[in-house]
Structure formats: structure tokens, C-alpha cells
Amino acid sequence: MPSPAQELSSTDLTDGLTVVVKRDCETCQMVEPVIAEIASVLPIRVITQDDPSFPGSVDREHDDELAFSWHHDIETVPTLIKGRSQSEDERTVGWSQAEWQRITGIDSLGADLPVMRPGCGSMSVDPNLIDTLRTRFAGDGLAAREVEFAQAEDPFEAMFERGWTDGLPVVPPTRERVLQMLEGTTRAPDEVVAVAPPDLVELTVEKIAVNAVMAGCRPEYLPWVIAAIEAVCNDTFNMHGLLATTMPVGPVLICNGPGTKAIGMNSGINVFGQGNRANLTIGRAVQLVIRNVGGGRPGEVDRATHGSPSKISFCFAEDEAGSPFRPLSVQRGIDEG
Template structure:
């Protein structure tokens, strides 16, 4: 645009925004750092502590710095143009095992659990799990999944194999991992919300590679579930530049589910309904992996601890819980087969009927059911001035809760299930990567 600009950002994002500015080709961007967070502060607090305060990085008065950022002439470094070519560094490293492990941790190439060191022999063995060429480009990944904020990194079949080895995965899991990697979806978002991600696997591949979809289905109780989930984490860290605290990871409190993610094999055999993948348009028995993201999952007993009766109205109980979910990610439920059958016997012979009951189309004032207001984002008319004006004034429009997912997994030994705020993203075939 050619107009001098000063972005104002809270100093907690110093590392992140400095790296972002470099990646955007503006290493000298004159960002003004302030003490945060800004929201929830009164105007008096903002005037006294932020506008009248000091830059937490330089300890200089904020407004004096803003004026200087507009008027101080550009340095030679700030006028520099051209291109900085980057690569991934050396193709291999040679050292003792101890030193290599230490190096991987220091460079933050791990999840800080012990890794299987990716020797050429182990990587070659992993590559036997696919017919695709090692140098074939699989995809690209960015910590924000959109590429509009963080840059995309690209990766090959061999790069994915290296990370699969590190996670302890087996070659027979490799096509599934390639299918996930090809989506470009990171398993850990940069967002300060501490989001998590989930994979849902359908088809014969569940038994073929030993995915547990019975007792303990969502926990670390099978080699396949655990290492596939962990591999997605390492793929995200090393191939998508995700999970670097301070730059590409800002989850305020973090989430332990990021370690091996949530890997769910659907218990198709004991479900009363069509498999999730079939509901998404794939054939029955087709090997498909579906991706989700959101807040995570929690035992439904946590919401309804007092509900423990001889006769339970599970559809109503689940609906009550769904009604408490936020609109951003919608809601999902991981029902054990007994619960799914309760629901079916209560009159919901298809998942679609149950989803309709759980989440009827939202009705906005003056609009017919299901119609959505314009998705115009934040209204452009400023809110009236005054303390708390932003909170009381017009707010950005959120999409209606249109994302409801019902999955069936786990054992038949009791009536338990989990609920989460997880948004369905996409489903992809696995066998393309064999």
C-alpha cells in the first residue's frame, strides 16, 4: 500500500510476530508492543496501563514510540530487498545416539518422549509401506491450516516416513499416515485456545493394522492408535513447523491430547447405524480416515454425574449436553455401542434423525428456520464509545451450529460415552497411498 503503518500487538506475541514479519519479508516491521491482554479492560485501565504505559520489551513510553515509528527514517536494513532462500539444512546427521537424541530435543524436533532415531535403514523399511516414490511431494502444512497467517512448509513421502519412524509406527500404518499428511491439516493449532485434533478410521484397515475400537478405544491401548496419533504430532511439528511454543504454538494452558491426538476406530460391527464414512459418501468397507478439530472430548458423566438411574433417557441427556456446547465447533459424541443402541431403540433408526433432534436448524429473528444471517464478519459501524461498548455493541456473526457428529466406538461392558466440541473437517481415502 506504500503507507507507513504501525501494528499494535501485545508483547506476549513478540516472538511469534517477529518470526511472522520475517516470513512475510518485513524483518524490520515496526510493531508496537503493549502490555496485554487488552480485552476486558476498562477505558480508564487502557489509558493508564497501556496507552500511558511502557513497551514491555523496550521499557519506553508507548505513544512516544508510536510517533517515532512513523517519523524515524528507515535504516539500510529496513530498505533491503531481494530473496532469502532457505532449506531444511543437512540431509543427514552423524553422531552417537546420545548426542543425536539430545540434538533432536534441543532443536524441538520431538514431543520430548524418546524417539526411534530415523536411520536410513529404518526409513527404507517404512517406505516399503507404500508404492509411492520417496521424493514425491505429499503436501504442504502451516500451523494455521490456512496459510494466510503462517507460511506453508512442503514435504515428501520420505519426510513423512522419517517422522513415522520417529513415532515408532509400523510400515503397515504408513498409507494412513500419508493420507493424513496429504490433507495438510496440522494436529496442533497455533491458537491460544489449546485446540486438539482427532482422526476417525473406518473400513477393513482397522483390523488389518490393529486399530483398537473396543474397550479403551480412544486411549493409548494399542500400538496402532498410539503411534499413528503420535506420528501426526511429529509430522505437524517437523513438516508443518507447528508446536513451537512462543511462535507457532500459543495455547494458553495447552492440552495433553496433543501428544497422541484422538485416534478413533469406529466400532462399525456393533453400531446400529451406518459407519461415519458411509454417511460422508464413501462405500462401506472403504478405508477412510476423517479429520476433526476442536476443544477435545470429555466423559459425559462429567456433565451429568447425577444421572444414574434404572431407566435413562439417553437421547434427552445427550441433547441437554449438546445444548451446552459452543457454536464455534458444534458438538460430537463418541457413543459406546450400548448407548448407540439405546438411542436407536428410542426411535432414532438413523443417525441423521438423531442429529436432527440434537441440533435442529437455528432460527434467527425475522428469518425462516435454517436461514443464516449474512456471514459478513464484524460489522463496520463502530460501537458507541464508552467502557464495555464493544461487549454491548454488535458482535461478529458466528456460523450456526451445523456441525454435529455421532460416532460409535468402544466396548460393550457399560453404558458410557464421551462428548466433545469437535468440528468435522474432511474425509479422505487411505488406499490411494498404498
């Protein structure tokens, strides 16, 4: 009987053959006897991603943190690799009888199996894990400092107590969530988009993404949030003036173009009301940026006597198709289309 799975010995390739598998893959289960046959005549390093007891017929290493899989770009399992001097000579993915026979030099290998069978997705490219793995192994490139809460702290309550919310719960902006949010734009995380009043703090794409996460945005909303920040954080709009006045005013974000439908914005029934995620969270993200980065908090520079719901979010799409009027953008001098 083979010994229990060993911890991963190294992320380096060893000379000879290496195969990466997982139990949650029918093709990997199908080739288990093939791997055992190879192991009976040749040295082979077997690395399992999920179940440390699989494959039970050979000795194996458990890639529990997916370090080997990440560093060697394993996208499909099974993957059979031939290495030499810690570098890769060649690989084959899935099951191809001809390729496995050629790489191993065993002519009769898997003779009773189908000629070909596609593999399964590697755990290292699982969308639910990839941002965590990128942070762990490649560095995420984020500049924001990470705030750690005590184990007994509720993160939602802790963020409220620290004054990071608009009074409503916010989504904890973990590094993984911020990385996912940044997938919504091609702009660099460290690009300075604007300067946020009242404290005149430089707003990078990353800082905007952090607050977009907190507001509940989806990644595809991020370009709209960035555009809104560019629109309100300039001398012409005078966001500082909106904060400093005692009047109950806030920015109104009117969005138009085909992109509004692509992200599901509401331009019809209950357009100013509840129920539409894009409308509410895009406007909310802008206000959180001004509050958390720019320092525009009520009772401080924000001197509104009564305030209004627009100081939380007031954002909607223009019903260009159903309106008898020209789009607002055209009225403001932007070419139609």
C-alpha cells in the same frame, strides 16, 4: 594347509568357477569335500560370507561386507557360478549332483552325497541386513540430509535437545529404518503429498516416513499416516487455525474400514487410552510432521494456552460392526464398503 582367508579381491567375476558359501549352512558344510575335490583339478574361486576359516580345506576369500554377494544377486548358498570374460555363463544353487557335475565337467563329483539338497538363504538377502546393503552398494535414493551425532552423544537426548520431539523419546530415523518404513507404501519417496502449515513446507512421502519412524510406527501404518496428512493439510480442515488458536484443540483421526483390523487398531475397550501401538503412533506421527517439517511448535505459531493430550495423539478406529450407527464415512457421503 591352505593360507588364511584373503580379503575379497574384486567383485568382478573371474573366468572359470566361483562358489559362494557360508559356514552357517548345512548344505555348504556337506559340499566342502566336493569343493576341495574341484580345487584339486580345476581353478575355483571360493568366497565365504560368514566365517573366514570356512571351508578350511581350500583357499578362500572373505566377503565380509557382502559386496560380491550383493552385486551378483546371491540369494542362496551354496551358489556355483561359471564365468567367462567377467560375465556369467550359468549358475546352480543349492546342491544338485547332476548340475554340479555338468558345470564342472567332473562326472564322479559328489558321488557319495545325496542327489539333491536345498541350499540356505544368503546373508545378502537377510531382512536385517538388506537395507544396510542397499544403502551401501546401490544408494538409497533418499533426499534427506544425514545428521551425525558425536560419539559421546546419546541420540535420544540429542534429538530432544534439538527440539525434534514432542517431549517423549523418539526412534532415531536411521536411513535403514526410513527405507524399511517406505516399504509400507507404493508411493515414490519424492512424491509431494501436501503442504505443511504453518511454514508451508512441501511434504514428501520420505519426510512423512522419517517422522513415522520417529513416532514408532510400523511400515504398514505409513499409508494411514499419509492419508491423515492429506486430510489435515488442506484449506478445508485448516490445520494452521488449530495451531494458531489459544484453545486446547488438536486433530482427531477416526479410521474405519477392514484395514484398521489388519494393522491392529483398537476400536473397543480403552479406545482413547494407552496400549495400542497403531492408534498412538499414527496420531503421533501426524503431529511430529506438523512440528518438525511444518514448524508448528508450542510457544511459537502453536499458541494453545493449556493444550491437551490430543496435541500428542488422538487416533482410533471406528467400531463399525458393533455400532448401531452408520459408519462416519458413510455419513460424510462416502459409499459403504
